[in-house]
Amino acid sequence: MEATGRITSRDALIVVDVQNDFCPGGALAVPDGDAVIAVIHRIAPRFEHVLLTQDWHPPGHCSFASSYPGKKPFEVVTLAGGEQRLWPDHCVQGTRGAELHPDLRLDRAELILRKGFRKEIDSYSAFFENDHATPTGLAGYCRERGLGRMFFAGLAFDFCVGFSAVDARKAGFEAVVVRDACRAIDVEGSVERMEAEFAAREVRVVTSADLLL
Numbered sequence: 327m328e329a330t331g332r333i334t335s336r337d338a339l340i341v342v343d344v345q346n347d348f349c350p351g352g353a354l355a356v357p358d359g360d361a362v363i364a365v366i367h368r369i370a371p372r373f374e375h376v377l378l379t380q381d382w383h384p385p386g387h388c389s390f391a392s393s394y395p396g397k398k399p400f401e402v403v404t405l406a407g408g409e410q411r412l413w414p415d416h417c418v419q420g421t422r423g424a425e426l427h428p429d430l431r432l433d434r435a436e437l438i439l440r441k442g443f444r445k446e447i448d449s450y451s452a453f454f455e456n457d458h459a460t461p462t463g464l465a466g467y468c469r470e471r472g473l474g475r476m477f478f479a480g481l482a483f484d485f486c487v488g489f490s491a492v493d494a495r496k497a498g499f500e501a502v503v504v505r506d507a508c509r510a511i512d513v514e515g516s517v518e519r520m521e522a523e524f525a526a527r528e529v530r531v532v533t534s535a536d537l538l539l
């Protein structure tokens with residue numbers, strides 16, 4: 327296994343935002359989003375540590391187009407913290423859309439990290455909110471648990487998975503994205519932009535086959 331070497335107890339699989347609203351029929355459905363589940367089920371047994379994230383917004387969240395009169399989903403607005411792309415209302419706390427997809431069977435998962443729960447700031451990344459300064463606590467958790475390398479899977483490749491992997495590098499961890507265990511939203515060049523960011527930040531991209539050798 328040239329790409330990743332042996333998976334050890336310092337490695338963790340981070341499964342990002344595999345929630346009803348990001349799957350077909352959901353409020354912000356990622357094309358083919360639920361296809362990641364089978365791939366995640368194949369690779370998860372290789373990991374001693376499995377962590378999950380959950381996008382978890384209050385009603386009226388600053389990332390919802392519905393919070394701005396006259397704005398439509400997928401437009402970009404400028405907020406105090408910088409640019410914010412607007413989305414349909416999604417992953418509202420306590421709703422069915424915010425629940426993890428019912429087919430996801432990761433009962434061994436050690437942690438479910440919720441993010442984006444503050445009304446005035448979004449959080450794509452599992453490590454820092456979108457001001458790129460407010461930590462979620464995940465880096466501290468991982469460091470304290472002796473985790474050094476994070477493998478990323480889930481939704482969406484070009485947003486929450488991607489920002490999480492880049493921020494893992496910024497926080498001093500190794501980061502590996504399992505490409506076929508992710509699906510992308512793909513809006514206005516977001517996939518290519520994220521791939522360029524991965525190259526610049528030394529985020530490695532592998533396929534699930536590389537882990538199953």
Ligand code: VGL
Pocket residue numbers: 342343348381389413450481482483484485486487
């Ligand atoms: C996500 C857009 C808005 C994601 C979350 O999980 O990639 N994308 N909120």
Ligand code: ZN
Pocket residue numbers: 381382383389416417442
């Ligand atoms: Zn969100």
